[in-house]
Amino acid sequence: MNEQQQTLWNFMAQQSDKLLQQTLAHIGLTFISLFLSILIGIPTGIWISRKKKWSGPVLGIAGILQTIPSIALLGFMIPLLGIGARPAIVALMLYAFLPIIRNTYTGIIGVNAAVTDAAKGMGMSPSQILFKVELPLAMPVILAGIRTATVINVGVATLAAYIAAGGLGEFIFGGIALNNTNMILAGAIPAALLAIIFDFLLAKAQHFNIKKAKTAFIAIPIILIALSSFYLLPSAIGSKMLAGFTPEFMGRSDGYLGLKNKYGLNIRTVVISDAVMYKAAYEKQLDVISGYSTDGRLKAYDLVVLKDDKTIFPPYYAAPIVREEVLEKYPELEPALNILSGKINDSIMTELNYRVDYLKQSPEKVARDFLTQQKLYKKPRNGKKGIIQMGSKIFGEQYILLQIYAILLKGNTDLSVETKTGLGGTKICFDALTNDQIDLYPEYTGTGLLVVLQPDNHTIQSIIGNKESVFDFVQKEFMRKYHIKWLKPIGFNNAYTLMMRKKQASDLKIRTISELKMYIDDN
Amino acid sequence: MIRLKNVSKFYKSTKAVDDISFEVKEGETVVLLGTSGCGKTTTLRMINRLVEPSSGKIVVNGQNILEQPAEKMRRGIGYVLQHHGLFPHYTVAENISIVPNLLKWSKDKIINRTRELLEKLQLSQTLGDLYPSQLSGGQQQRVGLARALAAYPPVLLMDEPLGALDPVTRVGIRKEFTTLDELKRKTILMVTHDVQEAFELGDRVCLMDKGKIVQIGKATDLLFNPINDFVRSFIKEQHFQLELENIFINDIWSLLPKAIDGTNENKISPENSLWQVLETVSARQQGFERFVSINNNDKKQIEIASLMAAYTQYKNSFNHE
Numbered sequence: 001m002n003e004q005q006q007t008l009w010n011f012m013a014q015q016s017d018k019l020l021q022q023t024l025a026h027i028g029l030t031f032i033s034l035f036l037s038i039l040i041g042i043p044t045g046i047w048i049s050r051k052k053k054w055s056g057p058v059l060g061i062a063g064i065l066q067t068i069p070s071i072a073l074l075g076f077m078i079p080l081l082g083i084g085a086r087p088a089i090v091a092l093m094l095y096a097f098l099p100i101i102r103n104t105y106t107g108i109i110g111v112n113a114a115v116t117d118a119a120k121g122m123g124m125s126p127s128q129i130l131f132k133v134e135l136p137l138a139m140p141v142i143l144a145g146i147r148t149a150t151v152i153n154v155g156v157a158t159l160a161a162y163i164a165a166g167g168l169g170e171f172i173f174g175g176i177a178l179n180n181t182n183m184i185l186a187g188a189i190p191a192a193l194l195a196i197i198f199d200f201l202l203a204k205a206q207h208f209n210i211k212k213a214k215t216a217f218i219a220i221p222i223i224l225i226a227l228s229s230f231y232l233l234p235s236a237i238g239s240k241m242l243a244g245f246t247p248e249f250m251g252r253s254d255g256y257l258g259l260k261n262k263y264g265l266n267i268r269t270v271v272i273s274d275a276v277m278y279k280a281a282y283e284k285q286l287d288v289i290s291g292y293s294t295d296g297r298l299k300a301y302d303l304v305v306l307k308d309d310k311t312i313f314p315p316y317y318a319a320p321i322v323r324e325e326v327l328e329k330y331p332e333l334e335p336a337l338n339i340l341s342g343k344i345n346d347s348i349m350t351e352l353n354y355r356v357d358y359l360k361q362s363p364e365k366v367a368r369d370f371l372t373q374q375k376l377y378k379k380p381r382n383g384k385k386g387i388i389q390m391g392s393k394i395f396g397e398q399y400i401l402l403q404i405y406a407i408l409l410k411g412n413t414d415l416s417v418e419t420k421t422g423l424g425g426t427k428i429c430f431d432a433l434t435n436d437q438i439d440l441y442p443e444y445t446g447t448g449l450l451v452v453l454q455p456d457n458h459t460i461q462s463i464i465g466n467k468e469s470v471f472d473f474v475q476k477e478f479m480r481k482y483h484i485k486w487l488k489p490i491g492f493n494n495a496y497t498l499m500m501r502k503k504q505a506s507d508l509k510i511r512t513i514s515e516l517k518m519y520i521d522d523n
Numbered sequence: 524m525i526r527l528k529n530v531s532k533f534y535k536s537t538k539a540v541d542d543i544s545f546e547v548k549e550g551e552t553v554v555l556l557g558t559s560g561c562g563k564t565t566t567l568r569m570i571n572r573l574v575e576p577s578s579g580k581i582v583v584n585g586q587n588i589l590e591q592p593a594e595k596m597r598r599g600i601g602y603v604l605q606h607h608g609l610f611p612h613y614t615v616a617e618n619i620s621i622v623p624n625l626l627k628w629s630k631d632k633i634i635n636r637t638r639e640l641l642e643k644l645q646l647s648q649t650l651g652d653l654y655p656s657q658l659s660g661g662q663q664q665r666v667g668l669a670r671a672l673a674a675y676p677p678v679l680l681m682d683e684p685l686g687a688l689d690p691v692t693r694v695g696i697r698k699e700f701t702t703l704d705e706l707k708r709k710t711i712l713m714v715t716h717d718v719q720e721a722f723e724l725g726d727r728v729c730l731m732d733k734g735k736i737v738q739i740g741k742a743t744d745l746l747f748n749p750i751n752d753f754v755r756s757f758i759k760e761q762h763f764q765l766e767l768e769n770i771f772i773n774d775i776w777s778l779l780p781k782a783i784d785g786t787n788e789n790k791i792s793p794e795n796s797l798w799q800v801l802e803t804v805s806a807r808q809q810g811f812e813r814f815v816s817i818n819n820n821d822k823k824q825i826e827i828a829s830l831m832a833a834y835t836q837y838k839n840s841f842n843h844e
C-alpha cells in the first residue's frame with residue numbers, strides 16, 4: 001500500500017507539468033462552458049417563468065439534451081464544430097443547461113406572490129422587480145442549479161480528452177488503455193478533488209445570507225471568467241500539421257515516445273479517442289493519426305498507412321493458438337487451420353473489416369464470400385468425430401477469422417465446431433484457453449509477448465524490432481509454459497501505424513514516417 | 524380623491540366587478556365590505572392598475588389613471604396588503620424606504636423619514652435593522668403600513684390590512700390606526716370583511732355583493748336604514764353591539780336627563796360611543812361615584828338605565844322617518 005502511494009506520488013511528481021496543464025485545462029473547460037450556460041440558461045429560465053406555456057417544451061428539450069450519452073453528444077459535435085475545445089465547450093454547455101434553466105425557473109416561480117405584488121403595487125418597473133426582488137430571492141435555488149451543473153461538468157469534462165480538448169481525461173483514459181493505475185489515479189484524483197472543492201465552495205455561497213445575493217450577482221461572473229481563463233489551448237509548436245493520437249498511443253514507449261526518440265518526429269499533437277479519430281482525419285481536422293493497420297475505417301475514410309521504415313512499432317502478426325492436447329487428439333486440425341496461412345495480407349484484412357464494421361455485413365457472410373473467392377470454400381461434411389470449441393475477443397476482425405476457421409474445419413475435416421465469440425479482451429480469452437474451456441483462438445504476436453508473457457525489458461528490446469524473432473519467442477515460450485501452440489501466421493500485421501489522408505499523402509509525396517518527418521522539418 | 528364610474532371587470536366566466544360607481548372624497552375613509560369573492564380586491568386593484576378594468580373610468584386626484592404611466596402613478600398611491608408582502612431580503616428600514624428610493628430621495632431624508640415612521644407606528648428603532656421574518660405578525664403589519672405611508676401618498680389602498688392577525692392584536696392595532704395622525708388627512712379605500720372593523724374605521728361603508736354595490740353610506744345608515752334584507756342579514760349578528768358602538772353620547776344628548784350638581788363626579792366625554800360608556804360604567808359597578816358628561820355648559824347624568832331609555836327612543840326616531 002505504502003509502496004503504491006509512493007509510486008503514485010512519484011508519477012505525479014514526474015508528470016507535474018502535464019498534471020498542472022491538464023488540471024488548468026479541466027478547470028477552464030468546466031467554467032467556460034458553465035459561464036456560457038449561465039449566460040444563456042438564466043435568461044431562458046426567466047423567459048419561461050414569464051411565458052409559462054413555453055416552460056414545458058424548453059425544459060423538455062433541456063432534459064433530452066442531458067439524456068444523450070456524453071460520448072455521442074461529443075461525436076455529434078465533430079461534423080459541426082470539428083475537434084478540440086469548441087465542440088467540448090458546446091457539449092458541456094448543453095449538459096449544464098437543464099439544472100440552470102430549471103432552477104432559475106422554479107426559483108422565480110417560487111417567489112411569494114404577495115412580495116412581487118407589493119413590488120408592483122409600489123411602482124417598481126418590471127426590470128426592478130426582476131433584479132431587486134425575483135432574482136435575489138431565487139438566488140439560493142439558482143445557485144443550487146449552478147452547483148449541480150458544475151459537478152456534472154467537472155465529470156463530463158474528462159470526456160473532452162476524447163475529442164482533443166485536453167483536461168484530466170488524458171491521464172484517465174491513457175491510464176485505462178495502458179492499464180497503468182498510477183496514471184488513472186493521477187487524472188481521477190484531481191478530477192474528484194475539483195468536483196468536491198467546487199461543490200463545497202458553491203454550497204457555502206448558497207447558504208450565504210440571502211442579503212448577500214447582491215454580491216453574488218457581481219462575484220459569480222468575475223470568478224467564472226477568471227477560472228475560464230485557465231483554459232489555454234496547447235500552443236502551436238513546430239509544424240502546421242496536426243496529429244491526433246489516442247491516450248494509449250501517447251503514453252506508450254512504442255508509440256508517440258518512440259516516434260520522438262527514434263524518428264525525431266516533432267509534430268503538434270492532440271489527444272483524441274479512437275472512436276472519432278478516423279472521422280476527424282477524414283474531415284481534415286487532423287492530418288496524422290495513430291491507428292491499427294487493418295482497421296476497416298482506413299478504407300472507409302480513404303486513409304493511407306505510412307510505412308514504419310525504422311520499425312518502431314512491435315509486430316502484431318495474427319495466428320491461431322491451439323492447445324497441444326487437442327492438436328494431438330485430432331491430427332487433421334492443424335493442416336486445416338493452416339490452409340489460411342499466408343492468405344490474408346493487411347489490405348485484404350482491412351477490406352474484410354471494412355465490410356463488417358462499416359458496411360455492417362455479417363461476419364459469416366464476409367467469411368464465406370472470402371473463401372469462395374479464394375476457391376477454398378467446401379461444403380460442410382457434417383462430421384461427428386468431435387467438437388472443437390473456438391473463442392474470440394470482442395471485435396469484428398476476430399469474429400471474421402473465427403467464421404473462416406469454422407467453415408474450413410467443417411469443410412475439410414469431420415470435426416464439428418462451436419464458437420464462443422466476444423470473450424472480452426486478451427486476458428479472458430487466454431484464461432479460457434488455459435482452463436480448457438476453449439480449444440483455440442486467434443492471437444497477435446505482439447500481444448502474446450507484451451500482455452501474456454511480459455518478459456523483462458532487455459529481452460523485449462532485443463527481439464521487438466524483428467517479426468520472426470518475436471514469433472519464435474512467443475511460440476517457444478507458450479509451448480514451454482502453457483502447452484499452447486502458435487500455428488503459422490495468417491499473414492497480416494495488425495500493428496500500430498501512422499495514417500494520413502490518401503490525397504494529402506500523395507500530394508505531399510509522403511509514404512514513410514521518415515518522409516513525414518522530413519516534410520515537417522522542411523516546413 | 525378616488526372616483527369610479529361604471530367600472531366593470533370580467534374574467535372568462537365570472538363578473539368579478541359589475542358596473543360599479545362610487546367616490547371617496549378627499550380625506551375620507553371608505554371601507555369596502557362584503558362576502559368572500561364579491562369583488563372587493565378586484566375593485567381595489569383596478570385603482571392602482573394591478574388589474575386592468577374591462578370597462579369604465581377611474582379617476583384618482585383628478586387624473587384618469589389610464590392616462591399616466593402606471594409605475595409613476597403607483598408611487599403616489601400607498602398600498603397595504605393582507606399578507607404584508609414585505610421583502611424578506613430587505614431589513615425593516617430598507618423595506619420602509621423602497622418607494623422613497625424609487626423616487627430618488629436623498630439619503631438623509633430617507634433615514635429621517637424611516638425613523639419618524641418607526642416612532643409613529645410604535646416600533647422600536649432597533650427593529651429597523653431586523654428582517655421581516657424576525658418580527659411578530661402585528662409588527663410586520665405595522666411595517667407594511669409604514670412602507671405604504673413612507674412617501675406621503677395622498678391616497679392609500681388597503682386590502683384587509685389586519686386580516687392575518689389574531690383578534691386581540693387586531694383590535695389593538697385598529698385602535699392605533701384610528702389615532703394615527705398620518706392617516707387622518709388621507710383619502711383611504713380599505714377592504715375588509717369584518718363588519719365591526721368597517722364601521723369603526725370607515726367614514727362611509729360600501730357593502731358589495733356579487734360584484735355590485737348594494738348600499739353605500741354612513742354606519743348608521745346601514746344599521747338603521749338598511750336598503751334590503753341582504754344588508755340587514757349581513758350585519759344582523761353583531762347588530763346590537765354595532766348600534767351601541769355607532770351611537771355617541773352627542774347623538775342622544777337631548778334624550779338624557781340633566782345632572783344634579785354634586786361631588787365625586789367622573790367626567791365622560793360626549794365623543795364616546797354608548798359601547799365605551801357602558802364598558803366604563805359597568806366596570807365600576809359597586810362604586811359610589813357618579814358619572815356625568817359635560818358639553819359646553821350643559822351637564823348630563825350618565826346611568827345605565829337612562830342610557831338604555833335614550834337609546835330606544837333614538838332608534839325609534841329612525842323608524843318614524
Ligand SMILES: Nc1ncnc2c1ncn2[C@@H]1O[C@H](COP(=O)(O)OP(=O)(O)OP(=O)(O)O)[C@@H](O)[C@H]1O
Pocket residue numbers: 534535537538539540557558559560561562563564565566716
Ligand atoms: N385573475 C382572475 N382570474 C379569474 N377570476 C378571478 C381572478 N381574480 C379574481 N377572480 C374572481 O373574481 C371574483 C372576485 O374576486 P376578488 O378577489 O375581488 O374577491 P374578494 O371580494 O376580494 O374576496 P375575498 O374576501 O375572499 O378576498 C371571484 O369570483 C374570483 O374568483
Ligand SMILES: [Mg+2]
Pocket residue numbers: 563564565
Ligand atoms: Mg380579497
